[in-house]
Amino acid sequence: MSVYIQGTIPHHINRFAVNFTCGQYDGADIAFHFNPRFDGRDKVVFNSFQGGSWGAEEKKKDWFPFHKGKHFELAFIVSGGCFQVNVNGSPFYEFCHRIPVECVESLLIEGDVTIQSLTIVGGGGGGGGMGGVPMPLPSFPGQGVMPLPTYPSGNLPVMGGPIYNPPVPYFGMIPGGMSPKRTVVVRGFIPEGADRFHINFKVGSSNDIALHFNPRLAEDAVVRNSMLGGGWGPEERDIPYNPFRPAQYFDISIRCGLTRFKIYVNGQHLCDFPHRLSAFQMIDGLEVGGDVVLSLIQF
Known part of the structure; x- marks a missing residue:
């Protein structure tokens, strides 16, 4: 499965986060927390949240591809071993799975960011496939949660890879x-x-x-x-x-x-x-x- 997010960074931004969560309730485990921070020492923090506690932070400071007032495109490509993150078409980071990816059921986007589109490619149920389903989200800052779909085998024609x-x-x-x-x-x-x-x-x-x-x-x-x-x-x-x-x-x-x-x-x-x-x-x-x-x- 791949998840694509397009949006805009406002000038007043402090931080935003994209969370692959294991439930749609406060305190749910987070398999992957992607968190750009604009604090004068701009960086992106990667983490997981499990059993009520955050894990060890991973950080990337040497390249910060987000700019105030600019558009961005994020691609999260899920493999058997990690979440691969691409930003604006270029490989950015790989976050090794700490929680089985099968536990992830929703996507939570929060913070100071405007989301323009979200697309999920692939996913679900052992033989069915998705050619690409646009999932429109309202523009916000604030918070938005999107359930990630699962598809029973055979519901859709099998598609070629992206x-x-x-x-x-x-x-x-x-x-x-x-x-x-x-x-x-x-x-x-x-x-x-x-x-x-x-x-x-x-x-x-x-x-x-x-x-x-x-x-x-x-x-x-x-x-x-x-x-x-x-x-x-x-x-x-x-x-x-x-x-x-x-x-x-x-x-x-x-x-x-x-x-x-x-x-x-x-x-x-x-x-x-x-x-x-x-x-x-x-x-x-x-x-x-x-x-x-x-x-x-x-x-």
Whole structure:
């Protein structure tokens, strides 16, 4: 399982914490306590809480990647031996398990921080898999708790593993091709001065593009289209809001249904795109290009 958190550090911050907890009650064990502290001797503290007592602190002072007024992206990648923490796409720390990770049932975020999105990839129940489920959280400082899901085997189609920090332009095959209820997740960052980027769902045998998803920063538009038989179709531009801005992270989830694609950005439904290629099962490739930095692709 991997947990991705995007947020913003306010100027008045003192500290915040991300806790992988073993219960949703005061005094519950904490398998992993991740705690950046802004106190003039900026550092990140790592610890666990078990049986009513804190364990031995581990600290990292040589590199403090959090900055007041700036965005951040945290990735917690759970392995058999540790929590691996990546910050802004770079490996940061490994915290060896002190409590069996199977005991963890919720995520508690507290302190002086604004959370914009939370995504859980993978997890649960011996054979079922998750393509990436956006879990929208309210913006706060304060406190927020998110139960971590478990999934009975077979409830969801088995997905490919996440691809971390892929290059741009990116082209990859969709394992097993497109199918109903399949979700593709693309996460990344829009740099300052960006003009546009695109995500294309392609048919390798014909080079058709079943869905062209194209945020255009200079036009303040999000264009959707298809290219079938060598020709572009009519553009679709209507959206209730435009979530794409320079110098911000994004989380795009595109879910394939029987009649349409459903597109979510940062946990909120943005638009639908009715299938123009009726044989959508022929879609077998994903292409991402333009002015964008990618942090994750998940099929």
